[in-house]
Amino acid sequence: MNKRNLILYIAILTATVIAPFLFPDFRTQLATLWLMIIVALTWDMTGGQMGYNSLGNIFFYGTGMYVAAVIAIGLVYDVGAYTDAAGGQIFIFTEAQYFSGLFLGVIGAGLFCSVTAVVIGYLTFGLRGPYFAIGTLGVAIAAGELVSNWDWVGGGQGIALPVYPGDFDIGKLLFYYLFAGVGVVLFIFLKWLYSTRFGEAINAIRDDEEKAEAMGLHTLRYKLTTWAMAAFFVGMVGAISAFQLIHFEPLETAYQTxxxxxxxxxxxxxxxxxxxxxxxxxxxxxxxxxxxxxxxxxxxxxxxxxxxxxxxxxxxxxxxxxxxxxxxxxxxxxxxxxxxxxxx
Amino acid sequence: MNAIIEVRDVSKSYGGVAANTGISLSVDEGGITGLIGPNGSGKTTLFNSIVGYHPIDSGSIKFESKEISKLPVQAIARRGLLRTFQQTRIYGKMNCVQNMLISLPHRKMSFFDAFSRHGQQDYERTDGLLDFVGLYEKRFLRAGSLSFGQQKLLEFAMALMNEPTALLLDEPTAGINPTLINGLIDRLKRANTEFGITLFVIEHNMRVIMNLAEKIYCLAHGQLLAEGTPEQIQNDQRVIDAYLGVH
Incomplete structure (x- = not known):
């Protein structure tokens, strides 16, 4: 990396760190901006770099939300009883329970979405071009409908997560840094990934998949790995969003196609x-x-x-x-x- | 000489159209073998069958004495049997160097090797081979912006980068400027002698194939019509009739 680029990256990183203090009224907006950057970067992994235009990446966002909620609540209470109560009973989360739920929820959501991406990818990567786009869109829409009829996770009413236990403004700051942290890690990860032979391989699949097959590339393996990596990050930011929003429901928030x-x-x-x-x-x-x-x-x-x-x-x-x-x-x-x- | 590719009684039909019927031929290891025939005689179908592009209806195809007719395209390519396409196929949005680097043999690569970068020797090999086909100056241009002939040369260089044991070339000189053709014949011969790659070539240009191949097979109407040395083929009345449309 040359000196000019290094200065540029340091400047961007500094701006990222101090932005919520420069614009304290816009903390949630800035957090959402990072969310947009993350979902755009992960969409581009398959859509731009690999030539598979998915319209279903939102599936991982919604699934990440629900996985995180189930983990965070399930660590302390029975999920079914929690969603059944509908405000009739008070559930209390201690600070330690909240943070362990947040941490395990975010990681668990990422891992769960990676595994789902491999399974769904195995079924849909036989589709090319617009068929892949429509196929993945179908998965996301179907998931939204299924979850909204699943009472154990709250059905169409959605599910409410515990509120941040400390000061409200500090909470906003925490969520900003969580999004920004995932974003920075993702950017560095992708900058490295696109410089490896893996990056070349998915570019080759984008430009001419049949040629790539004829040259002996393990095309399906590359496609599944790429989508699993993208899903990991989308699932994590879905989980962070769930804790940030506190309450969410399936069709308009989680699987908002x-x-x-x-x-x-x-x-x-x-x-x-x-x-x-x-x-x-x-x-x-x-x-x-x-x-x-x-x-x-x-x-x-x-x-x-x-x-x-x-x-x-x-x-x-x-x-x-x-x-x-x-x-x-x-x-x-x-x-x-x-x-x-x-x-x- | 040993046969590296053995085709026995291979038949393939598309619906009611019999594209290949009971074809048997063999390609000698280390040699250059030609495949000719009028348009629609089943040459490309036979190539596609050999590299596993589609399943064959009956018969057997062996590469290095092992049956490959049931294997998928990628697996056959990783065994060292490679093909180029009649409609040239390169990775259009990547530059020539990237096109070459991604063509490094994947049979020698584990999954985790994908997360490494290329070593100096990979770049040297790339530069050497691009120089070999005369594309060195254009190596940082997008492959899609090259002319058709240059793309064809790039595709050939990519195939060499893959270090195949045998290479199936589908009309390597089609669409190439006649003055470049002599250079290409020379390069094909050098690929055969210097790199030891067995070549199996479909070609319509009779001057090219007669210069290049040691043994030629001629197809017509999906069946094997004749085989022999270039001289025998040139003087075979059946071949002449097939090309002039007496059939």
Missing amino acids: INLGIFMVVCVLLGGKGTLWGPVVGAILFHVFKEVTWNYLLGWQWVALGALIVVTVVYFQDGIMGWLMHRRPEWFGIRVEEKDTAGA
Whole structure:
């Protein structure tokens, strides 16, 4: 890494750490921004880098929420009795019970979602192109409907988690740093992953899967591993969201296919598919755009969002990073190199 | 010489169309074997059967004396039997160097090797082979932006990078500028002699195949019509008739 990049990364990291103190009124907003960045980056792992456009990644978000809730509550009480009580009985969580539930819930949600990704991937990775998108969307919608009819986890009313035991503002800060921490770890992980042979292999699957098979790549193994890794991070942020929101229900919050499930795709399309920075840039722009229109164009916010999607898809098909790569290929190392000047 | 690929009585039909009927042939280890025939005579179908692209209806296909007709494409490729495509296939959004590096043989790679980076010798091999096919200057360009002929050369270099035992080439000179064809013939021969790769080549360009191959099989209407040295094939009345459409 050269010196200029190092300074840039240190600056971004510093901004990440001090942002909630600079803008104390926007702590929840900033936490949501990190959530958008994480789901966009993980969507791009399969959608951008591997060429499998999943519309079902929201499944892991919702499943992460429920797994975390079941773990956090199940550690202390019987889950069925807890959801049955519907406010009629008081359940108390000590500070230690809350934090152990949070920790184990987040980790457990990540692991559970990884395993589910392998199982669902095994069934759906035979589908290509739009069929994969619709197949995974079906999984997410079906999961939402199933969970909303499952009384043990609260059915359509959803489930309420214990409230953060300490000061409310400190709680907001905690959730911001949890999201930011997962985001930073994810970014570093992906920067490394895309530089390995694994990154090359999933790019090859994106560009021509049949060729990759003919060259002897273990294509299914790469696809399952990639989705399992993506699901791990989505499941974890789903779990963190569950604790942040305290109460959530299956269709509008957990398996919210038309909100977050589509937003993550729009973020990546806006920023540029198949690049490391594209999803980050796209998520930031999208989140700012969404918050501004939701505040100042109320009533027209969905129209504005639709217009943004249309403009992106029609005029910036490769997103911002793709547009830059097209205009300034030399910035990305795309160049003709004469033999005598090369070091090889 | 030993036969490295042995095809015995292979038949394959698509619905009612018999693309291959009872074909038997063998490819000698270390040699260059040609496969010719008019359009639609079943050459590419036979290639697809050999590399496991589709199941065959009957017969047997052996590679290095082991039955491979039931194996999937990836498993056959990892045994060292590789093919190139008639419609050239490269990884369009990746640059030439990445195209080469991902073509390193996966049979020598464990799952955890995927999480490592390439060593210096991988890059040297890449540069050497790109130089061999004349694409060194363009190695940081996206493969999709290369001309069709250059993509074909890149695909050939990728196949060499994979260190196959045998390589099946589907029309390696189709769409290539005639002045480049001589260079390509030379490179194919050098791949055979220097790297010791057995070649099995489908080709429509008679001048190319007569120069290249030591033994030629001719298909017509999904059946084996003739086999022999280039001279025998050139003088075989049945082959001439098949190409001129007397059948």
